[in-house]
Amino acid sequence: MKAFARLYAAIDATMRTTEKVDAMVEYFRAAGGKSRSLASLGMTEMTDPKDAAWAVYFLSGGRSKRLIPVRRLATWAMEEAKIPEWLFNESYEAVGDLAETMSLLLPDAIASTDIPLHRWIGERLLPLGKQSEAAQRETIVQAWRELSGNERFIWNKLITGAFRVGVSQQLVVRALSRASGVDEGVIAHRLSGTWNPEGESFSALIATETQDADISKPYPFYLAYPIEDELEELGAPNEWQAEWKWDGIRSQVIRREGRTFIWSRGEELITDRFPEIAAAAEFLPDGTVIDGEIMPWKDGKPLPFAQLQRRIGRKALGAKILSEVPVVSIAYDLLEIDGRDVRGESMGWRRAKLTEVLAAARAAAFVLSPTVPLTIWNDARNAFAEARERSAEGLMLKKLDGAYGVGRRKGGWWKWKVQPFTADAVLIYAQAGSGRRASLHTDYTFGVWDKGTLVPFAKAYSGLTDDEIRELDAWIRKNTLEKFGPVRHVKHEHVFELGFEGIQPSSRHKSGVAVRFPRILKWRTDKKPEEADTIETLHALMAPTP
Amino acid sequence: MLLRLAEGGLYCEAGDFYIDPWEPVDRAVITHAHGDHARWGCSSYLGSREGGGVLRTRLGPASSIREAEWGEVVDINGVHVSLHPAGHILGSAQVRVEHRGEVWVASGDYKTDPDPTCTPFELVRCHTFITESTFGLPIYRWTPEGEVFDEIRTWWSANRDAGRASVMFAYALGKAQRLLAGLADADIGPVFTHGAVERLNRDYRDGGIRLANTQYATAMPRGTQFAGSLIVAPPSAAGSMWLRRFGEVSSGFASGWMRIRGARRRRALDRGFVLSDHADWPALLSTIENTGAERVWVTHGTREPLVRWLTERGLEAKAVVSQWTGEEDNDPVEIAGEEITA
Numbered sequence: 001m002k003a004f005a006r007l008y009a010a011i012d013a014t015m016r017t018t019e020k021v022d023a024m025v026e027y028f029r030a031a032g033g034k035s036r037s038l039a040s041l042g043m044t045e046m047t048d049p050k051d052a053a054w055a056v057y058f059l060s061g062g063r064s065k066r067l068i069p070v071r072r073l074a075t076w077a078m079e080e081a082k083i084p085e086w087l088f089n090e091s092y093e094a095v096g097d098l099a100e101t102m103s104l105l106l107p108d109a110i111a112s113t114d115i116p117l118h119r120w121i122g123e124r125l126l127p128l129g130k131q132s133e134a135a136q137r138e139t140i141v142q143a144w145r146e147l148s149g150n151e152r153f154i155w156n157k158l159i160t161g162a163f164r165v166g167v168s169q170q171l172v173v174r175a176l177s178r179a180s181g182v183d184e185g186v187i188a189h190r191l192s193g194t195w196n197p198e199g200e201s202f203s204a205l206i207a208t209e210t211q212d213a214d215i216s217k218p219y220p221f222y223l224a225y226p227i228e229d230e231l232e233e234l235g236a237p238n239e240w241q242a243e244w245k246w247d248g249i250r251s252q253v254i255r256r257e258g259r260t261f262i263w264s265r266g267e268e269l270i271t272d273r274f275p276e277i278a279a280a281a282e283f284l285p286d287g288t289v290i291d292g293e294i295m296p297w298k299d300g301k302p303l304p305f306a307q308l309q310r311r312i313g314r315k316a317l318g319a320k321i322l323s324e325v326p327v328v329s330i331a332y333d334l335l336e337i338d339g340r341d342v343r344g345e346s347m348g349w350r351r352a353k354l355t356e357v358l359a360a361a362r363a364a365a366f367v368l369s370p371t372v373p374l375t376i377w378n379d380a381r382n383a384f385a386e387a388r389e390r391s392a393e394g395l396m397l398k399k400l401d402g403a404y405g406v407g408r409r410k411g412g413w414w415k416w417k418v419q420p421f422t423a424d425a426v427l428i429y430a431q432a433g434s435g436r437r438a439s440l441h442t443d444y445t446f447g448v449w450d451k452g453t454l455v456p457f458a459k460a461y462s463g464l465t466d467d468e469i470r471e472l473d474a475w476i477r478k479n480t481l482e483k484f485g486p487v488r489h490v491k492h493e494h495v496f497e498l499g500f501e502g503i504q505p506s507s508r509h510k511s512g513v514a515v516r517f518p519r520i521l522k523w524r525t526d527k528k529p530e531e532a533d534t535i536e537t538l539h540a541l542m543a544p545t546p
Numbered sequence: 547m548l549l550r551l552a553e554g555g556l557y558c559e560a561g562d563f564y565i566d567p568w569e570p571v572d573r574a575v576i577t578h579a580h581g582d583h584a585r586w587g588c589s590s591y592l593g594s595r596e597g598g599g600v601l602r603t604r605l606g607p608a609s610s611i612r613e614a615e616w617g618e619v620v621d622i623n624g625v626h627v628s629l630h631p632a633g634h635i636l637g638s639a640q641v642r643v644e645h646r647g648e649v650w651v652a653s654g655d656y657k658t659d660p661d662p663t664c665t666p667f668e669l670v671r672c673h674t675f676i677t678e679s680t681f682g683l684p685i686y687r688w689t690p691e692g693e694v695f696d697e698i699r700t701w702w703s704a705n706r707d708a709g710r711a712s713v714m715f716a717y718a719l720g721k722a723q724r725l726l727a728g729l730a731d732a733d734i735g736p737v738f739t740h741g742a743v744e745r746l747n748r749d750y751r752d753g754g755i756r757l758a759n760t761q762y763a764t765a766m767p768r769g770t771q772f773a774g775s776l777i778v779a780p781p782s783a784a785g786s787m788w789l790r791r792f793g794e795v796s797s798g799f800a801s802g803w804m805r806i807r808g809a810r811r812r813r814a815l816d817r818g819f820v821l822s823d824h825a826d827w828p829a830l831l832s833t834i835e836n837t838g839a840e841r842v843w844v845t846h847g848t849r850e851p852l853v854r855w856l857t858e859r860g861l862e863a864k865a866v867v868s869q870w871t872g873e874e875d876n877d878p879v880e881i882a883g884e885e886i887t888a
Contacts, residue, residue, distance in 0.1 A: 012807075014796075014816050083684055084858075090851045091685045096808055104805065106687040153807075437809065466812065 002508045003027065004049050004055055005118045005151040011165055020167050024059065028052060029039075032203060047201035050118035056176065056205065057095060057197035058158075058505070059168040064121070066161035067128040068136055070098055071158065076137055077102040080144060082488055093486060094439050096432060099156035109148035122198075126453030153408075170266070180206035186267075193326060218263040219289065219335050219343065224396060224413035231377040234397065234414070241347060241400050242372040242380050244392035246330050247305055247501070248295035253277060253329060255284040256339070258288035263532065275317065277329050280363035287339030288357060290367065291404075292331040302391040304504055331358060332369035332396075335404060346410070358507045366430040380416075387390075387418050394418045420499035421515070421541050423533045424524055426454055427494045431487045433461070441476045441488065442469055444520075446498060450535040457511035457538065458498055463520030472523075495527040496520050503541050512539050548625075548643060548650050549676070551866055556652060560645050561625030565594075567650045568869040575627060577654025577836035578638035579604045579719060581767075582871045592620060594629045596665060597637015616665065632656035633667030634823050636750055637719030638874065642670050652676040655872060657822065658687060658829045659688060662727045663720070663755050667833075675839035680824040680847035680872030681802050688802070688826045693787045694819050695728045699796060701817055704735055706774040711792045715799045715815075718742040718780040720823050725778060725800055726757035736774065738763035739778035740788070759788070763791070784813065802826070824872060831855070846870040 008283065031052035047055075058064075078088045083105060088398040095101040115123075126141065127135050147155050157163035173191065177184040181271035190205055234240060250265040260281040274294060284290070292293050296311070307325045314321060334354040335343050342350060358366050372383040372395065380395060385393050392476035394417040402412035425446035433442035443461055447454030464472065472494070479491040499521040506514035512535070555567030561717060563573035570587030576584050579600040583770050586605060593601045595613040602611060614620055616639075620627045629639035632653040641652045651672040658667045694829045698714070716722040721744040727750075729737070737760045739747065746760045750771075751757060765778060772792040781799065802808040802822025810818035823832060829853065834842055842863040844852050849865040856863035 015814055016816075079686065087684060087851055087855065090848075091683050095806055095849070096684055099687065100807055104687070309606055439806065440812065466814075469812075 001117050001120050001147075001151055001154070002114050005149075005154055007055065008165060009150050010155055011167060017171065019495060021171055021175045021178070022171065024167070025178045027055065028176055028179035028206070031055075032206070038447075045177040048116050048118060051116050053197040053205070054117050054121055056191070056202065058163050059165050059167055060172040060191060061164070062197070063439050064125060064161050064163065065366060066157050066159075067124040067125070067139070068159060070132070072136075073102065073156075074098065075138065076140060077106060077144075080141060081107065089339055093241070093432065097159050097210060097438055098436060099101060099162060100153055103153040104155050106144050106152065109145055110147070110491065111146045111151070121158070121333070122528045125441065128159070134223070137311050138446075168266075169268070176206060176408040180208070182206055182208055216254065216261040216269070217258060218252045218254060218261070219291075219341075219404075220406045221250060221252070221265050221291070222260075222413060223408040224395055224415040225350070225408060225410050225465070227397065227414040227416045231380055231397075236264070236375040237377050239400055241351065241375060241398045242374050242383065243369050243396045244372070244383075244387065244390060245394040245396045245417065246293040246295050246302065246369075247393040248293040248302075248308065251292060251294050251329065252335070253281050253284075253290045253292070253331075254336075255281045255288045256286055258286065261291075271302050273312070273317075273520070274327055276322070276327055276365045280365035282359070283361040284357065285338070285360075288355070289336035290329065290331045290357075290361070290366070291333035291335055292329040292366075294327050296368070297328040297330075298326055301336045304391070304502060305539045306502070306504065306514070328365050330369045333404060346401045346403065351503050364500060384416060384418070392418075405537075419499055420521075421503055422497055422499050423538060424495050424527060424531065425458065425531045426492050426529045427472075427490060427496060427499050428454055428456055428492065429487050430472075430490055440469055440473045442473075443460045444496075446496060446518075448535050448538060449531045450511070452493060454532075455511045457509065457513060457535070458500065458515050458518040459520045460496075460498060464523065468523055492529045495524040495532050497522040497524050503538065505542065511535060511538070548645050548648050549652070551868070556866075556868065558622075558643055558645075559626060561622040561627065561643070563622050563625075563627075564588075565641050565643075565656065565881075566870065571620065574638075575622075575641050576601060577632065577641060577652065580604075580635070580655070581617060582869065583654060583807050590793055592622075592627070592629075592636045594633075594639045594755065595860045596640065597635075599752050600636055600746060603746065603749050616668075616670055630668045630670050631665035632868075633658060633661060636664045636723070636755065638664060640670060642667070644674065644758060648673055649749045650674045650676065650806075651839075654686070655680065655824055655870075656833070657825050658833060659691060659881055661691075661724055661823070663723050669836050671831070671838045671882055674837060674841040675837045675844065676843045676845060676866070677830065677834060678824065678846055678872060679824055679830060679844045679849050679872070680850045681822065681829060682844070682852040684827045686802060686822075687821050687828060688822055690803075691728065691821070693841045694800075694821050695732070698729070698798070698800075699732055699734060700727075700821055701796070701819075702776055704859075705796045706735060707792070710775045710798075711772040711775050711777055711795045713777045713779060713789065713792060713797050714819075715779055715781040715784055715797065716743075717801070717823075719746050719799055720779070721821065723747060723755065723757060724821070724823065726760060727755060729776070730756050732758070734758065734776055736761065736775045738766070738775055738777045740764075740777075741778050742784055743778050756835075764788070767875060834861075838880035847872050 007023055007027045013021045031047035031049050039176050091105060092101045098114045124139055143155055173184050173188045250449040252263045254261040260278050262274055264270050296308040311321055311325050312417055334350045337353055355368060358368050374380055384395050397414040399412045404495050425448050427444055428447045429445035430441040431443040432439055445456045445459050447456045480488040500515040500518040502516035504514050549556055554564055554569035554571050558566040563575055564571045566577055566583040567574050569577045574588040574591050576591050576593040579597055584601060584604055593611055595615050598613040614629050614630060616781055617628055625642040628642045632638040632640045632654050634657055643650045649672040651670050655678050656667055684755045702712045716725050737758050738761045739762060741764055748759055749761060783828055796816045798817040798819055800816050800819045800821040802824055804818030805820045833877045840862060842856050842861050842864040845866050845868040853863045853865050
């Protein structure tokens with residue numbers, strides 16, 4: 001546990017990605033990665049590979065099940081800390097994190113042990129689920145008395161099922177790759193799906209034989225830059241291909257050796273999430289890789305992104321949701337054909353081949369990305385003006401003679417995004433954030449005018465600078481009209497320009513509308529609350545339902 | 547009531563004076579030189595001898611300041627006023643007010659932990675104790691100073707080995723000097739300071755406080771290499787152009803607020819060091835108890851929990867809403883007559 005706590009502290013103690021990765025590499029090397037100079041790394045002992053397996057699991061976002069109700073834990077913590085419930089609650093409000101609050105309130109440890117992580121998990125944590133309440137209390141309180149500082153915090157996070165580290169799975173993969181010398185794609189594949197830290201061995205994860213993983217490997221995604229200049233600067237319109245820009249899930253569909261793999265841009269394997277596309281991929285010839293956008297799609301038209309979110313949030317995909325929110329892959333590029341990497345071919349060539357491949361597959365879940373005819377640049381401008389009506393996010397412009405690049409590169413692909421919807425709204429409620437924003441009021445609810453009263457219509461958490469957050473927080477504290485638990489009703493004084501991506505009628509919201517991805521664009525200190533928008537203005541933004 | 551809350555601040559009617567007023571008044575008794583306690587524009591000030599230098603730096607040399615020794619009784623219209631060390635920063639005082647056998651003590655800001663830059667806190671028995679409560683929740687428990695300084699040294703040496711400068715943000719008056727005093731014998735490479743810190747270092751050194759040797763960063767010639775050094779700057783310097791000259795840095799912040807992980811994370815700092823010039827929760831409780839006071843006013847910070855805790859233990863406690871804040875992390879440092887930006 002100590003080594004893991006040190007790793008956690010090292011990751012937590014830096015804002016630099018490279019240092020986070022370095023810390024993980026050091027830890028994994030000590031657990032049997034390619035270790036050349038343990039002594040120079042300050043490692044006096046090896047990390048048990050069983051610990052490392054759990055570390056991989058937790059670092060890459062795996063959760064422990066919550067085995068004890070948090071209220072019960074909180075009660076034991078209060079008893080140990082000898083403080084009343086109201087004071088515990090006040091403390092929790094200031095910290096914003098239950099595991100941390102308990103760690104800070106509990107008396108200092110009176111003993112010290114260095115039981116390895118896997119035994120903490122296997123012998124103390126996992127059995128909790130089957131224990132009586134008294135036995136649970138005994139285990140938990142004993143742990144509190146043995147652990148201090150970060151270790152206690154981590155333990156509390158684990159028992160509340162809320163352990164999170166500030167690294168992405170991609171970084172964990174990178175660190176494992178560096179520690180072992182095994183390719184990142186191979187590690188990512190081995191970790192994908194249901195990797196179980198109890199059953200799987202760490203050494204298998206970093207083993208150098210690679211045949212199993214190769215076939216799933218995606219290509220790095222080519223990403224577009226936002227267009228900055230006038231279209232005319234791009235040269236002749238006939239050198240370009242224009243397509244609608246869709247707001248879905250960027251993904252690669254891989255069909256190799258009779259198997260299908262769907263990867264998201266975050267290099268997450270999402271094959272199981274989209275059975276329709278996985279099924280359609282069986283009609284693709286072996287050695288095919290298609291780049292596209294997964295979209296909720298019905299009757300030849302896109303559904304709002306919110307519908308796709310309903311699906312993403314679910315563990316099990318029932319027949320109902322599958323029929324309500326079917327998906328397709330809007331296919332726009334072909335990266336591999338007959339097992340050959342064709343990213344170096346021109347866009348025009350790849351598009352032609354893609355058209356052939358899809359025509360041969362005749363699978364409804366693959367929709368060839370529609371293009372916009374371009375004779376003069378104004379064709380693009382006219383199409384762009386229609387984008388929102390078509391539920392598209394804007395236009396993509398791709399150079400016809402360009403290759404498929406790696407990562408975000410200027411030149412070949414440009415994105416031209418529709419500006420977000422905006423409205424001026426008044427701050428009505430504020431609530432303290434959690435995590436890094438605990439104890440500052442950072443969760444805001446905004447309202448627009450409806451016949452002389454403000455109706456809440458959007459919540460936003462982002463868009464202000466840290467300085468503005470602090471300034472607003474100070475104002476909120478001084479201008480609270482009422483408190484409902486953690487929520488403060490504040491004076492109707494400050495106006496903010498909010499941006500949002502979509503707006504839909506909603507019976508679940510008091511205002512009658514639901515907006516997508518609202519965020520603060522600007523603190524309109526120049527506006528008085530009376531000048532904020534009305535609900536009628538919002539209704540007018542809603543496109544007629546298709 | 548010997549003291550009451552008036553428009554301009556905490557007021558003693560019998561003696562016709564204010565303690566740390568927030569509006570200009572005729573007679574002000576000042577606990578310490580932080581901006582929320584010592585404000586410009588009063589006709590006369592009474593402060594501690596020990597804090598005279600910093601108070602003059604804050605208020606300007608033209609201010610009429612009477613300096614009193616620790617414990618010296620000053621008669622103000624028949625009311626006996628004396629100053630007693632509060633242990634918060636150099637010269638910080640508690641104000642003891644006695645009239646017709648009734649004793650009140652206003653703490654200003656205080657801490658009971660050791661600090662080489664000021665006279666240690668003195669417990670003063672009283673009937674009514676007016677306390678701060680900046681860290682008035684049981685989540686605030688300080689680590690011994692020695693451990694914190696060890697952590698700082700370890701952080702600095704890891705940065706030095708990585709070829710980086712260590713930038714430590716610390717409140718320019720008090721915390722910065724406590725750091726520099728704590729590191730005076732630490733064999734830590736060159737130490738550079740921000741102008742706001744350096745100006746106040748002078749007052750501390752004039753007051754006989756031994757600080758680590760420092761150099762004023764802005765005065766260093768172009769091309770100076772800062773890798774491996776420690777830079778002490780006020781929190782307001784975070785994210786400023788001024789920081790660019792130091793090249794690659796690791797940032798740290800020394801403050802009691804750093805006890806909470808989220809408080810560090812939201813400032814995007816690399817490291818937080820829990821080093822406070824205020825009493826933590828156990829120290830607040832023990833101090834209040836040891837003063838023997840039956841009545842307790844809580845003026846600033848997290849007031850309500852402390853008031854409730856004390857009330858449940860049979861004391862007559864109440865929250866008194868002052869304009870004191872305890873030091874907020876980003877208070878600009880005000881120095882009279884000087885434009886100190888970097």
